[in-house]
Amino acid sequence: MSDNLLKVRDLKIGATVYPPGEKPHDIEIVHGVSFDLERGKVLGLIGESGAGKSTIGLASMAYGRGGVKITGGEVWVNGREILKTSLKDIRNLRGGEVTYVSQSAAASFNPAKKIMDQVVEAAVEQKKFSRKEAEARARELFAKLGLPDPDNIGERYPHQVSGGQLQRCMTALALCPEPDLVVFDEPTTALDVTTQIDVLMAIKEAIRDTGVAALYITHDLAVVAQVSDDIMVLKMGNTVEYGTTDQIINNPQEEYTRALVSVRSIEHEEKKPTPEPVLSVEGITARYKGLNFDVLHNVNVDLHPGQTLAVVGESGSGKSTLARVITGLLPPRDGEITFAGRKLSRDLAGRSREDLRELQMIYQMADVAMNPRQTVGTIIGRPLEFYFNMRGAEKRKRIIELLDEIELGEKFMDRYPAELSGGQKQRVCIARSLAAKPKMIICDEVTSALDPLVADGILKLLLDLQKIEDVAYLFITHDLATVRAISDSIAVMYQGRVVRYGPKSQVLSPPFDDYTDLLLSSVPEMHLGWLEEVVAHRKMESAGN
Amino acid sequence: MKLVVQRIALGLLLLLAVSVLIFAGTIILPGDVAQSILGQSATPEALANLREELGLNEPAITRYFDWLFAALQGDLGVALTNGRDIAESIGQRMSNTLFLAFWAALISVPLAILLGLIAVRYKDRWPDKAISAITLASISIPEFLIGYLLMYFIAVKLGWFPSVAMIGDHMNLLQKLQAIALPVMVLTLVVLAHMMRMTRAAILNVMQSAYIETAELKGLTGFQVIARHAFPNAIAPIVNVVMLNLAYLVVGVVVIEVVFVYPGMGQYLVDHVSKRDVPVVQACGLIFAAVYIGLNMIADIVSILANPRLRHPK
Numbered sequence: 001m002s003d004n005l006l007k008v009r010d011l012k013i014g015a016t017v018y019p020p021g022e023k024p025h026d027i028e029i030v031h032g033v034s035f036d037l038e039r040g041k042v043l044g045l046i047g048e049s050g051a052g053k054s055t056i057g058l059a060s061m062a063y064g065r066g067g068v069k070i071t072g073g074e075v076w077v078n079g080r081e082i083l084k085t086s087l088k089d090i091r092n093l094r095g096g097e098v099t100y101v102s103q104s105a106a107a108s109f110n111p112a113k114k115i116m117d118q119v120v121e122a123a124v125e126q127k128k129f130s131r132k133e134a135e136a137r138a139r140e141l142f143a144k145l146g147l148p149d150p151d152n153i154g155e156r157y158p159h160q161v162s163g164g165q166l167q168r169c170m171t172a173l174a175l176c177p178e179p180d181l182v183v184f185d186e187p188t189t190a191l192d193v194t195t196q197i198d199v200l201m202a203i204k205e206a207i208r209d210t211g212v213a214a215l216y217i218t219h220d221l222a223v224v225a226q227v228s229d230d231i232m233v234l235k236m237g238n239t240v241e242y243g244t245t246d247q248i249i250n251n252p253q254e255e256y257t258r259a260l261v262s263v264r265s266i267e268h269e270e271k272k273p274t275p276e277p278v279l280s281v282e283g284i285t286a287r288y289k290g291l292n293f294d295v296l297h298n299v300n301v302d303l304h305p306g307q308t309l310a311v312v313g314e315s316g317s318g319k320s321t322l323a324r325v326i327t328g329l330l331p332p333r334d335g336e337i338t339f340a341g342r343k344l345s346r347d348l349a350g351r352s353r354e355d356l357r358e359l360q361m362i363y364q365m366a367d368v369a370m371n372p373r374q375t376v377g378t379i380i381g382r383p384l385e386f387y388f389n390m391r392g393a394e395k396r397k398r399i400i401e402l403l404d405e406i407e408l409g410e411k412f413m414d415r416y417p418a419e420l421s422g423g424q425k426q427r428v429c430i431a432r433s434l435a436a437k438p439k440m441i442i443c444d445e446v447t448s449a450l451d452p453l454v455a456d457g458i459l460k461l462l463l464d465l466q467k468i469e470d471v472a473y474l475f476i477t478h479d480l481a482t483v484r485a486i487s488d489s490i491a492v493m494y495q496g497r498v499v500r501y502g503p504k505s506q507v508l509s510p511p512f513d514d515y516t517d518l519l520l521s522s523v524p525e526m527h528l529g530w531l532e533e534v535v536a537h538r539k540m541e542s543a544g545n
Numbered sequence: 546m547k548l549v550v551q552r553i554a555l556g557l558l559l560l561l562a563v564s565v566l567i568f569a570g571t572i573i574l575p576g577d578v579a580q581s582i583l584g585q586s587a588t589p590e591a592l593a594n595l596r597e598e599l600g601l602n603e604p605a606i607t608r609y610f611d612w613l614f615a616a617l618q619g620d621l622g623v624a625l626t627n628g629r630d631i632a633e634s635i636g637q638r639m640s641n642t643l644f645l646a647f648w649a650a651l652i653s654v655p656l657a658i659l660l661g662l663i664a665v666r667y668k669d670r671w672p673d674k675a676i677s678a679i680t681l682a683s684i685s686i687p688e689f690l691i692g693y694l695l696m697y698f699i700a701v702k703l704g705w706f707p708s709v710a711m712i713g714d715h716m717n718l719l720q721k722l723q724a725i726a727l728p729v730m731v732l733t734l735v736v737l738a739h740m741m742r743m744t745r746a747a748i749l750n751v752m753q754s755a756y757i758e759t760a761e762l763k764g765l766t767g768f769q770v771i772a773r774h775a776f777p778n779a780i781a782p783i784v785n786v787v788m789l790n791l792a793y794l795v796v797g798v799v800v801i802e803v804v805f806v807y808p809g810m811g812q813y814l815v816d817h818v819s820k821r822d823v824p825v826v827q828a829c830g831l832i833f834a835a836v837y838i839g840l841n842m843i844a845d846i847v848s849i850l851a852n853p854r855l856r857h858p859k
Contacts, residue, residue, distance in 0.1 A: 058762075061762060063761070063762060065758065090764075091764040091765070091766065092764060093764065094761070094762050094763060094764035095762060095763035095764035095765070096764060099762070099763075100759070100762045102755060102758070102759065104755060107754065107755035107756065108755045108756050108758070108759045109756055109759070110756040110759075110760070110774050110777075110778065111756075111778065111853055111854070112777040112778050112851075112853055113773075113774075113777070118759075121760075121763055121765075122763035122764060125763060125764060125765060125769075126764060156857075157853045157854075157857050159853065159854050159857075160857060173759075
């Protein structure tokens with residue numbers, strides 16, 4: 001075991017918390033985690049938010065983010081205990097032996113400096129290479145990672161390249177000093193699926209070609225299964241299961257791991273369209289003020305009562321803009337919206353209170369969609385007062401009913417949003433929209449910010465509520481697994497156009513158009529070797545053409 | 546570049562507006578120039594003659610444009626009290642003021658930024674607290690008091706520098722510097738705190754960014770992280786405060802000039818205000834406004850240029 005590159009023993013990590021109204025105190029967030037990593041191998045750290053996976057990754061660089069402190073245990077890198085070494089030694093380790101790739105390259109690159117300056121900085125600073133050698137190596141890495149114009153891309157500023165390209169630049173930054181270990185912290189989570197697949201493949205090949213070892217941190221088991229040799233499943237700072245990738249995926253031992261593997265297994269029977277749609281969008285064309293091009297082109301979709309229409313697409317496809325047009329926030333340039341048998345005014349000011357009541361909305365970020373200084377009871381009670389003029393005991397009774405429907409119960413009535421978890425906050429937002437007794441709810445990426453298991457719970461709740469309340473959902477998402485789980489019909493959007501539209505069974509069955517095919521085949525699947533299969537398949541196709 | 550041009554145009558427009566205000570302000574004042582030249586006991590005939598001579602019977606609009614165009618050509622008129630050409634007098638005074646401001650800025654700006662960087666590096670530790678305490682104390686004490694205190698200890702007790710900052714053409718640079726040493730010290734103490742605290746706040750704000758973590762994880766030292774990665778992104782707010790203070794060094798040093806009997810613009814203005822010499826007051830007001838607007842314009846342009854998104858569009 002002595003030739004292990006990274007050896008972690010009984011690692012304990014603490015943090016100081018500042019709860020409102022209480023004295024600051026220390027809590028433990030990682031409770032004694034141990035693992036080993038050999039040279040050239042990849043270990044996947046997987047878990048939901050709060051599992052401590054990023055914290056453990058950064059501990060391998062003896063770094064604590066914010067008020068995080070390593071309180072116990074040992075971390076050995078290249079045969080030396082880095083928690084007991086001097087600050088100078090740690091500096092040599094960081095950026096030299098161990099490097100880091102963060103989730104958001106856009107935030108992790110300094111906006112004021114050229115990409116090349118930042119990519120070679122660590123290598124030069126650690127005296128691994130001269131500036132010239134480092135630049136040559138950076139250009140090599142840019143080419144290897146599939147970046148366009150590798151000889152000159154380093155001269156650009158971070159805002160001048162796309163998100164996917166910047167994420168690859170970040171990988172080049174990490175690989176440039178020829179480190180022994182790279183910590184990848186959710187490197188593809190912020191990317192669109194079709195971009196994710198390219199970056200994932202680039203990272204995997206770079207790991208293979210340079211022989212570097214890696215800690216790969218993610219919440220997406222299907223992704224980590226493609227790149228890692230071993231996987232460690234973490235929950236609330238404890239190791240749940242630790243084994244080879246094959247064993248974890250195909251033969252999970254623990255209940256929690258099984259839940260992660262089988263996540264998104266909701267079965268939903270597709271409903272037949274009714275003769276009278278609740279929402280009918282006809283020929284909508286729209287553009288934002290100050291832009292000289294349309295962001296929506298002639299969009300036509302129908303939503304039937306008590307059913308779910310999923311609008312799926314990548315960032316910039318216009319799916320959220322469609323929601324803004326339907327709600328009246330962005331008056332369209334052309335086209336008509338018919339809702340519950342009546343024509344809707346193009347802009348918000350022209351809509352009746354009844355229009356507003358029957359068309360509700362739930363957002364991605366539940367915590368900013370609620371007033372932090374109001375209790376859950378006040379938040380849910382507000383639409384009851386506003387639309388139904390409910391007061392006193394009657395209102396209270398209805399709030400409790402709603403709290404029961406979202407599976408939280410009366411005890412949550414006097415809590416503040418800050419005291420709720422992400423999933424609970426989203427449930428409160430659902431209750432608030434249901435309080436208006438709407439005919440239709442627009443759900444804009446409502447599960448995107450949530451952990452997979454929590455998101456599953458929200459989707460199940462939405463489906464159950466649909467049966468009880470007979471409400472229709474316009475479900476906007478970039479996640480095809482979510483689409484499969486809950487939709488009755490699907491509209492695939494690409495660059496402001498609906499490229500495919502119909503009942504779920506039809507949209508998700510071949511023959512596909514090119515874009516839908518690309519989108520569907522890019523969704524990571526929970527089996528080993530999926531990444532290589534897809535990439536090989538695409539190469540064959542492009543060779544065939 | 547469109548933004549820069551816009552900003553310059555805005556600056557010029559603002560200056561024009563200020564010139565209107567200055568002119569209007571002196572008209573609104575009771576009495577006119579003729580009255581102030583001849584005094585309360587002047588006969589109506591004499592007043593009428595002088596008004597005719599000075600063109601005061603023309604409508605205000607005409608006088609304003611005459612004054613403005615003359616000023617644009619460098620002709621600021623003649624001082625009423627001593628009949629000297631104002632532009633000439635101001636030229637000498639202005640160069641003295643700029644000389645003092647230049648040396649005060651040369652010392653205080655780098656010092657303030659350096660102290661700000663040190664305060665960030667040792668945030669919440671004793672160097673930070675000491676710097677904050679000292680600079681706050683120096684900004685809280687009235688400037689004339691600091692002036693007299695320094696004069697008492699350094700000039701009178703220790704005898705290192707002269708207490709009166711008289712400079713003239715016959716002196717060489719070293720002698721001049723020796724003469725202005727005390728006022729420069731006072732001015733530095735007065736403007737230091739503001740700039741230092743803004744530097745500290747602006748950099749601390751940037752230190753929250755993810756790219757600072759990236760820099761730390763490259764194994765850079767604390768100062769490297771601050772100087773290379775945090776400072777370039779904090780330039781805009783820092784430059785703004787620096788320019789405000791530079792403007793103060795030029796237009797706001799009246800008290801210091803009086804305390805140290807320094808022959809600068811401030812004293813010139815004060816002298817002529819007390820004598821109701823309206824053309825001089827107008828000229829000084831216009832120049833001060835130009836300096837103030839000009840420096841703030843530079844600050845805005847630097848902020849625009851410091852933003853890589855504006856400098857290098859996609």
